[in-house]
Amino acid sequence: MDKENQQKRDIILHIRRFDPERDESPHLEQYTVKVEPGMTILDGLHQIKQNQDSTLSWRFSCRMGVCGSCAMLVSGRPMLACNTQILDITDRALTLAPLPNFDIIRDLVPDLTRLFEDHVAIQPYIQGQDAEEMENPTGEFFQTPHELEKYLQFSYCIKCGCCMTACPTMATDREYLGPMALAQAYRYNTDSRDRGYESRKSVIGASHSTFNCHYAGECSNVCPKGVDPARAIQLMKRDLVLDYLKLKKRKKACRVMGIPSDVERKPSIPFPPYTVEQK
Amino acid sequence: MSNNEKMYDNRLGIIGWLGGGRWGIERYLYIIHRLAGVGVLIFFILHIFEGNLRIFGPEIWNPVMKVMEHPVFKVGELFIIIGFAFHALNGIRLILIELGWAVGKAEEPVYPYKSSLNTQRPLMVIMLLLAILLIAAGGFDLMFLGH
Ligand code: SF4
Ligand code: SF4
Ligand code: FES
Numbered sequence: 300m301d302k303e304n305q306q307k308r309d310i311i312l313h314i315r316r317f318d319p320e321r322d323e324s325p326h327l328e329q330y331t332v333k334v335e336p337g338m339t340i341l342d343g344l345h346q347i348k349q350n351q352d353s354t355l356s357w358r359f360s361c362r363m364g365v366c367g368s369c370a371m372l373v374s375g376r377p378m379l380a381c382n383t384q385i386l387d388i389t390d391r392a393l394t395l396a397p398l399p400n401f402d403i404i405r406d407l408v409p410d411l412t413r414l415f416e417d418h419v420a421i422q423p424y425i426q427g428q429d430a431e432e433m434e435n436p437t438g439e440f441f442q443t444p445h446e447l448e449k450y451l452q453f454s455y456c457i458k459c460g461c462c463m464t465a466c467p468t469m470a471t472d473r474e475y476l477g478p479m480a481l482a483q484a485y486r487y488n489t490d491s492r493d494r495g496y497e498s499r500k501s502v503i504g505a506s507h508s509t510f511n512c513h514y515a516g517e518c519s520n521v522c523p524k525g526v527d528p529a530r531a532i533q534l535m536k537r538d539l540v541l542d543y544l545k546l547k548k549r550k551k552a553c554r555v556m557g558i559p560s561d562v563e564r565k566p567s568i569p570f571p572p573y574t575v576e577q578k
Numbered sequence: 579m580s581n582n583e584k585m586y587d588n589r590l591g592i593i594g595w596l597g598g599g600r601w602g603i604e605r606y607l608y609i610i611h612r613l614a615g616v617g618v619l620i621f622f623i624l625h626i627f628e629g630n631l632r633i634f635g636p637e638i639w640n641p642v643m644k645v646m647e648h649p650v651f652k653v654g655e656l657f658i659i660i661g662f663a664f665h666a667l668n669g670i671r672l673i674l675i676e677l678g679w680a681v682g683k684a685e686e687p688v689y690p691y692k693s694s695l696n697t698q699r700p701l702m703v704i705m706l707l708l709a710i711l712l713i714a715a716g717g718f719d720l721m722f723l724g725h
Contacts, residue, residue, distance in 0.1 A: 325586060400590055402586060410585055451686065468595075517601060517602065531684075540677060
């Protein structure tokens with residue numbers, strides 16, 4: 300017991316709070332949490348909500364760096380609360396604030412409507428060469444490992460918004476599409492199965508878009524998934540320039556691998572037996 | 579808007595644009611690039627204006643040239659050299675990057691993540707060294723050769 304307590308430390312969390320019903324603007328409030336090694340910021344927030352202040356609000360879901368909902372500003376840097384251990388960044392105090400560049404709904408909860416609208420705007424889905432094949436597939440699209448590598452890195456994005464918070468263009472330009480959406484546009488454009496470049500072009504080639512990025516590189520610095528949106532955006536600039544100069548290579552047709560007829564399909568995994576008796 | 583409640587506008591604006599803090603070096607270069615660009619542009623406008631004073635004849639031209647010999651303008655000139663050298667060489671770096679030449683290919687993200695920032699860093703170092711060289715040469719010329 301003593302040993303356990305020895306490992307615990309008192310850490311002060313300054314949390315930026317805002318209640319739309321009472322406050323005109325956000326203010327800082329101070330909480331002290333008992334932190335043991337391995338505890339994440341998300342754990343700290345739960346501790347406060349459980350023991351000190353049940354009105355504290357924040358967003359989270361998966362608590363393992365997959366869903367992207369718990370992004371917040373940790374001592375001035377956007378991070379995932381569930382993916383960051385408190386003792387890794389401080390042994391005294393830290394500040395938590397909602398992601399800037401988004402409106403605050405309440406406490407640490409930003410309004411991410413903009414993020415999702417931007418994502419929708421770049422048509423984030425495969426637009427196949429053959430509409431009929433997309434609707435009623437007769438087999439699988441063929442893709443080489445090399446073709447996969449071209450976009451795989453950018454497909455790890457979890458739409459957390461950290462990059463949009465760090466981007467200096469985002470901070471001043473209300474209409475800028477932002478690193479997340481632009482990187483996703485590139486992800487789909489480079490997919491060998493996709494033929495959507497022409498219809499995305501009106502969005503990614505417009506103003507407040509690809510060419511408003513000036514490579515400050517902050518998006519790639521803060522991305523918790525190593526997505527490197529800055530790289531995707533610069534590569535997309537090259538595509539747009541080459542396309543303008545009529546030098547862009549045409550994509551090769553994407554083959555469909557029909558289901559082989561001379562083999563037998565493995566039986567599906569059988570449904571597991573019920574653990575509770577059925578009535 | 580997803581709900582009707584009052585929300586707080588949390589856009590960082592100009593502070594977010596200028597704000598350094600815990601950012602990487604490319605972020606600072608981004609700001610200096612802009613400031614240097616505006617500085618050099620203002621110099622060009624003033625320079626054209628000053629050069630055109632000639633049309634008013636020697637009564638105006640000569641006193642203005644006298645003022646220009648003041649040490650303040652020497653220091654100003656040094657700043658122009660610094661601004662110009664930095665803006666030009668960093669600009670070349672940005673052109674190369676934005677044409678997708680210095681950012682490398684997509685790669686599997688393995689923690690601790692490396693990004694295109696790491697890929698372009700040798701280029702950045704070379705360009706900054708060249709800029710320093712240019713500034714030193716320009717400064718030497720200005721201070722000791724008096725051009
Ligand atoms: S690119 Fe990275 S920082 Fe941006 S939304 Fe995706 S996962 Fe988050
Ligand atoms: S590289 Fe572009 S998108 Fe990324 S932070 Fe900088 S300006 Fe924004
Ligand atoms: S809670 Fe899902 S990413 Fe943090």
